[in-house]
Amino acid sequence: MVTEAPQFWNTKLLVDMTQDEWESLCDGCGRCCLHKLEDIDTDLVFYTNVICHLFDERDCRCSDYPHRAQKVKDCLLLNPANESQFKWLPTSCAYRRLAEGKPLEWWHPLLTGSQETVRAAGVSVQGRTICETKVTSDQLENHIISWIDF
Ligand code: SF4
């Protein structure tokens, strides 16, 4: 008889995960590295296709993850004990989903064993962004996108 190992994301709270487990929840979509705009009257948040200059488009990853806090002051440093941060994440993000009691999406690499499914499902930002160095802050509004649910 074969007994499947329990999937840690179904059995552990975010705060109880090991560092490796926590990091493996990130699907590498890159969505949290996009600039967002907030309407101060309605609190609505809009995603743009403008992305942080440290984002590496080829790998769809931060190019200096260990030093991201020192290099980018508004980088969202997720803390498992601070779930209020997760409202800034897209609804597809595993951290937000688990914090809201939802399962991982079918395309998550922990379920499929492949990063390819993130792209196949249209979740990755790869090939769909423009670097922040090419856009001024007053042009951000022109870059609002509708392909991310928030
Ligand atoms: S939105 Fe979530 S899953 Fe996607 S890159 Fe950011 S932290 Fe990782």
Ligand code: SF4
């Ligand atoms: S510093 Fe890295 S993790 Fe933070 S927003 Fe920029 S690319 Fe993303």
